[in-house]
Amino acid sequence: MTDLASSPMTARRAGPCSGRVRVPGDKSISHRALILGALTVGKTQISGLLEGEDVINTSTAMRALGALVERIGEGRWQVSGVGVGGFSEPKEPLDFGNSGTGCRLVIGAVAGCPITATFDGDASLRKRPMTRVLDPLVRMGARALHVAEGGRLPVTLQGARDAIPIVYEPPAASAQLKSAVLLSGLAAPGETTVVEAEATRDHTERMLRHFGAEVLVEPFGRDGRRITLVGQPELVPANVVVPADPSSAAFPLVAALVVPGSEIILEGVMMNPLRTGLLTTLREMGASIELLTTRSDSGEDVADIRVRATALTGVDVPAPRAPTMIDEYPILAVAAAYAHGTTRMRGLKELRVKESDRLAATAAMLRGNGVEVEIVGDDLVVQGRGHVPGGGIVATHMDHRIAMAALVMGLAGEKPVAVDDIGFIATSFPGFPDMMRSLGADLA
Numbered sequence: 001m002t003d004l005a006s007s008p009m010t011a012r013r014a015g016p017c018s019g020r021v022r023v024p025g026d027k028s029i030s031h032r033a034l035i036l037g038a039l040t041v042g043k044t045q046i047s048g049l050l051e052g053e054d055v056i057n058t059s060t061a062m063r064a065l066g067a068l069v070e071r072i073g074e075g076r077w078q079v080s081g082v083g084v085g086g087f088s089e090p091k092e093p094l095d096f097g098n099s100g101t102g103c104r105l106v107i108g109a110v111a112g113c114p115i116t117a118t119f120d121g122d123a124s125l126r127k128r129p130m131t132r133v134l135d136p137l138v139r140m141g142a143r144a145l146h147v148a149e150g151g152r153l154p155v156t157l158q159g160a161r162d163a164i165p166i167v168y169e170p171p172a173a174s175a176q177l178k179s180a181v182l183l184s185g186l187a188a189p190g191e192t193t194v195v196e197a198e199a200t201r202d203h204t205e206r207m208l209r210h211f212g213a214e215v216l217v218e219p220f221g222r223d224g225r226r227i228t229l230v231g232q233p234e235l236v237p238a239n240v241v242v243p244a245d246p247s248s249a250a251f252p253l254v255a256a257l258v259v260p261g262s263e264i265i266l267e268g269v270m271m272n273p274l275r276t277g278l279l280t281t282l283r284e285m286g287a288s289i290e291l292l293t294t295r296s297d298s299g300e301d302v303a304d305i306r307v308r309a310t311a312l313t314g315v316d317v318p319a320p321r322a323p324t325m326i327d328e329y330p331i332l333a334v335a336a337a338y339a340h341g342t343t344r345m346r347g348l349k350e351l352r353v354k355e356s357d358r359l360a361a362t363a364a365m366l367r368g369n370g371v372e373v374e375i376v377g378d379d380l381v382v383q384g385r386g387h388v389p390g391g392g393i394v395a396t397h398m399d400h401r402i403a404m405a406a407l408v409m410g411l412a413g414e415k416p417v418a419v420d421d422i423g424f425i426a427t428s429f430p431g432f433p434d435m436m437r438s439l440g441a442d443l444a
């Protein structure tokens with residue numbers, strides 16, 4: 001739906017993409033660096049922080065909860081924390097805008113403190129489920145004083161005076177859910193354990209260790225992990241270098257694959273194995289993706305990646321891979337449309353509760369541009385014909401990743417592809433249109 005304040009944009013076919021770019025810092029790590037910095041007594045320095053709206057909202061929430069958060073340069077931030085259990089009661093509701101991650105992680109961090117806080121967000125976030133995160137936190141001693149109808153925001157939470165450690169098996173493969181329980185468990189005596197049937201991104205576990213907490217991670221079943229946190233640690237300040245976000249790199253990466261003659265280099269992209277499902281899948285499709293230099297930054301491997309335009313072939317993407325590429329399906333669907341043959345992406349139930357119903361929005365994005373696509377149960381099935389007719393106007397539904405995926409699709413379309421609103425791109429990838437133009441894209 002287009003409203004008066006929205007800003008549309010159109011992508012057109014132009015020459016090849018070429019150049020070398022570094023996309024902004026990883027969103028998951030940026031949120032966690034601010035939150036854990038705020039739970040640490042002393043000063044934490046962060047460099048490469050993503051200065052997107054989602055992360056800025058988390059920084060504002062940390063200030064409202066009593067931490068001193070300062071921007072000391074481009075991407076350079078300093079947090080003087082209050083320690084585990086040390087948050088003070090915020091005077092106003094905490095507004096997380098479009099960000100499920102910021103909201104759910106901070107709900108977890110507050111649940112272990114004896115304060116009351118109200119959590120809110122924009123129209124997209126107000127549609128997303130919050131009960132899934134409140135249920136375990138209530139078991140840990142927090143009280144949900146108010147929850148809007150349907151288990152949605154706004155939520156008012158009273159944190160536990162004496163948090164209780166639990167053993168928790170999340171009902172969905174969700175790093176946000178796992179992280180909320182672990183952050184609440186910081187305040188609990190003894191061990192808080194999360195047993196996940198499918199391993200999800202492990203940035204919280206890694207960063208808790210980086211800040212001095214004791215965290216044990218063991219394999220569980222075929223694809224899962226058992227994570228045990230020893231509660232009430234004395235978190236010690238630690239500097240964080242935020243690597244480039246693989247979920248943002250995915251957009252120029254697929255652009256370079258589908259725009260004929262392209263060759264680009266993406267610098268310093270995080271290679272955490274729980275985030276690289278898209279690279280695995282694109283390589284199975286035949287993509288020319290080369291890892292150049294690899295190194296390690298703050299406990300995460302990073303690489304420069306060279307991508308060359310390649311003819312792609314459709315593949316079957318197994319459901320257990322979904323947690324390692326959960327944010328990448330809209331852009332994978334674009335690659336699938338330009339591929340030859342059928343791509344079936346399996347087990348995408350969680351996409352229905354993202355910034356939009358991303359399963360429906362992705363299918364509509366393709367269909368509206370002449371691509372044959374079907375939703376079968378929780379699977380997305382795309383018939384790749386090696387080209388995309390284009391000519392559609394894509395409804396982004398307040399979803400940054402739908403907007404960016406649609407614009408990338410237009411860069412090689414027979415006709416241009418328009419999106420109704422690029423405003424939400426700034427939540428995760430400020431400067432996206434300019435960076436794409438610097439590579440040769442025609443976005444206007």
Ligand code: S3P
Pocket residue numbers: 027028029101173174175176177179201326327350
């Ligand atoms: C995130 C976890 C994922 C992902 C989101 C970031 C995180 O959500 O979609 O963009 O930083 O923990 P879920 O945990 O709900 O799958």
